[in-house]
Amino acid sequence: MLKLHGHPFSSYCWKALIALYANGTPFTFVQMESDRPLSEQFPGKVHPGGHIPVLEDGDTVVVEATSIVEHLAVHHPGPAPLIPADPAEAVVARMIDRVFDNYVMGNMQRVVAAHLASRDKPELGMRASPDAAEIAAAKARLRQAYAWLETWLGVNRLPPHVSLVTCAAAPSLFYADWIEPIAEDQPRLKALRAQLLALPAVARCVEDARPYRPFFPLGAPDRD
Structure with missing residues (x-):
């Protein structure tokens, strides 16, 4: 089972989540704990910058959202054409x-x-x-x-x-x-x-992130 470490409000986590949702790829979402420093959590230990998202695929760890999408296209393909064949x-x-x-x-x-x-x-x-x-x-x-x-x-x-x-x-x-x-x-x-x-894959990300809108530092607009 794949594990994606991240947070629902993170724009870069959306990149990986959209790919996973679009292909119906089974995975476990590991949400970052807000009361613990990221450096003490898995991404902080394996990512060179201590960032999210991070994907675990068995013994393979993939960092950076674009690379995660590329990894999914190669190792977990589905109906969504993540990377053009040409x-x-x-x-x-x-x-x-x-x-x-x-x-x-x-x-x-x-x-x-x-x-x-x-x-x-x-x-x-x-x-x-x-x-x-x-x-x-x-x-x-x-x-x-x-x-x-x-x-x-x-x-x-x-x-x-x-x-x-x-x-x-x-x-x-x-x-x-x-x-x-x-x-x-x-x-x-x-x-x-x-x-x-x-x-649908994007709409799911929007809805899952909705509870965290009060944390947007500029104040989230009353739309979308």
């Missing part, structure tokens, strides 16, 4: 996976991190304000990524759902739109987000 199409899928992770998810997390960093500043004797310059820079990079993706979607096609791209795009667009809403003049990207959220 090598050239697989290259494109991996490229777009990197775009979503690095420029959508990454910049979304920069904003979240700025808010988290401002929470506890005992040396200042008060709660500090989030770094406005960092937030503005991250949002600008998000808008840049949105614009690139809108253009790319106009002349290219995504692999069929559920693919590696689906696994990266769904959590990226879900949370990033909370921070910097996708513009009205980016209809393709808005439509992709709505399409992704309607997929």
